[in-house]
Amino acid sequence: MEKVITMEKNEVPFEEYLAPGHRACTGCGEMLAVRLIAKTLGDDVIIANATGCVEIVSSPLPTTSWRVPWIHTLFENTSAVASGIEAGMKAMTRKGRYSRKTKVVAMGGDGATADIGIQSLSGALERMHEFIYICFDNEAYMNTGVQRSSATPFGASTTTSPAGKQSIGQMTWKKNLPAIVAAHDIPYVATACPSYPLDMINKVEKAMKVKGPAYIHVLSVCPTGWHSQSNATINLGRLAALTGIFPLYEIEQGRYKLNVDPAQLSPIEEYTKLQGRFRHLPPEVLASIQERVTDEYVKLKKKAAEV
C-alpha cells in the first residue's frame, strides 16, 4: 500500500475509502474521524452503520461516499447486524466457502450507542463476537437538529434541554459509556479523538488485531450543534482532552492506560467558552462541573496507576 509520510515520521495510509463529496457540515469533526478510521481499516472490511449523521451524509440515495462494503442498519440493531455478518463469515469459513479475514465494523452515533442500540451492543459484546464497535459521540442527536441524548454533557443547551429562566440546559451527567462497555470484560476499549489523529489510528490498528470485540469511543466535535466556529473543530477536541472533560485512554485486558496525560489539567472554561451551548452557564455551575471533571480524572488516574 502506498503511504504518505507525515507527522513525526509516522505513516498514514494514503488510500481514501471515504470519497469526498459527502454532505457533512463544514468543519465536521465526525466525518474527519470516519475518514481517518476508514483509511486505517483498509479495504478488507464490512461496515454496519446505524442511522445518524454519518449514515445520512455519506449515503444519500442514489449515491454513496463509501468505497468499502457498507450497510445501513437501524438505530437499535447495528451490533446485531454486525454479529450476524461475523457469525455468517465464520460459518462460511468453516465450510470452506470463504477464506479472507474480513474485519467487521459497527458504527453508530452517541444516540445509537448510548440510548437506542445499547441492548444489541451489550448482547454482541457478551457473545464475544469478533468485531469493532466505533461510537462517534457528538453529544446529542445532531442529525435531527440537536436533541439531547444520554451522552449530552451537563449544562449543554439543546433543543430538548433548552437553557432558560427555569433550566440550565441538560440536567444530567454524561453517561460513561466506555465504563459500561469495559464492564463486559472485553479485550479492548479505548477513547479517541481526531484531534489526536495518530493516537486514534494506533487505537484502530490495535482494535483490528484483538481476538474478540473491541470498542472505540470517538469524541466528534460538531460545529452546528455545539455552536462553535467551523475552524475550531481540532482545537476543541484537543481542549476536551487537555481539560480532562474527555480524557483519552485505553483499557487493554482490563488494564487502564492514559494516552494524553497533561501534568496540569487546563480549566474547563477554555473549552466551554468556545461553544454556544455552554454560553449561558453561570460561574457556580461551571465550578461544579470543574469539580466533577477533576474528581473523575483523579479516579481515572488511580485506575491507570494500578498494574
Add this chain to the structure above:
Amino acid sequence: MKDTTIEIRWHGRGGQGAVTSAELIAMAAIAEGEYAQAFPSFGPERRGAPVLAFNRIDNANPIRARSSVINPDIVAVLDPGLLYITDVVSGLKQNGTLIVNSPKSLVDIKSEFGGPWKLAVVNATAIARELLGVNIVNTTMLGAVVKATGIIKMESLVEPIEERFGARAKRNIDACAKAYKEAEIAEPVAVRARQKREFQVEKWPAWQELLPGCVVIEAGSASQYRTGDWKSQHPESDYSKCIKCGLCYIYCPEGCIVPKLGEEGFFEADMYYCKGCGICAQECPKDVITMVEES
C-alpha cells in the same frame, strides 16, 4: 377564480436563515389578514450548502397548493456566491422581481442579471456585519424585499421579529430598516443579460433505475457531488513557508487536500470539494494557509 397567489423563492445557504426569512414574511402577511405559507425544501444538505425556502401569500383566497415553487413572482438571493452557481432566475415570471444581496453596484448586477424583471440590489452582508456583527442576512434582506415588492408593510414585520429574536430584535429591525433605505431598484428591461456561465447540473438516476433494496453498486459515487459550492471562503497557500508536514492533509474533514501533482511534497485543496471550513488554515503550524473570502 382569479389567481391571486404571489409566490416567493429564497436562495440561501444552510445556517444563513433563509427559512427564517420566509417564516417572518408569512407571519407578517397573516397578521395583515392575508393567507400565507412558508416552508423549506428538504434534503440532506447541511450548514453551508445551497438551500431553498418558499412562500405563498394570497390576499383573497385560501392557499391549497403544497408543492415547491417552480414559477416564482419574487426571487430573493441571500448569498452573493449563489448567483454564480445556481440559475436563480429559473422560472421567474415576466415582470417579477429579483432581489440580490451583493456588494456590487446596481449597474454591475444589471449587466449580469438584468432581464424582464424588476431588479433590487442591497449590500445586506455589510449591513448585517455592521449592525448585527454576524454574516446572517435573513432579517436584513426582508427590508430590501419589502421595498422592492411592497408585498407587506414594514410595520407588520416588527412583531414577528420581536417574537423570534427577543432581546436581539431591536438590532434586527434596525438592519431591516437600513436595507429598506439602502436597496437600489431598477425597472425591468426587455432583453435578458447574456449568461456568462453554464450551470452544471448533476445527473442522477431516476427512481425507476435504482436497484431493489436501495443497493448502490458504484463505490464512492458521491464524489461527483460538488460540495465546493458551499464555501464562503477558500484557502490560499504560500508555499515558500511550507514545511510539508501534512497536517492540513490529515485534518481535512473532506479529504480534499492532496499532494500537489508535479511538485514535490506540497499539499493543495481541491476546490471542487472544499467547503471552506478553515481547519487547515487554523492548524497550519507555519501559517502557510490563509482563508480568503469568495468574491
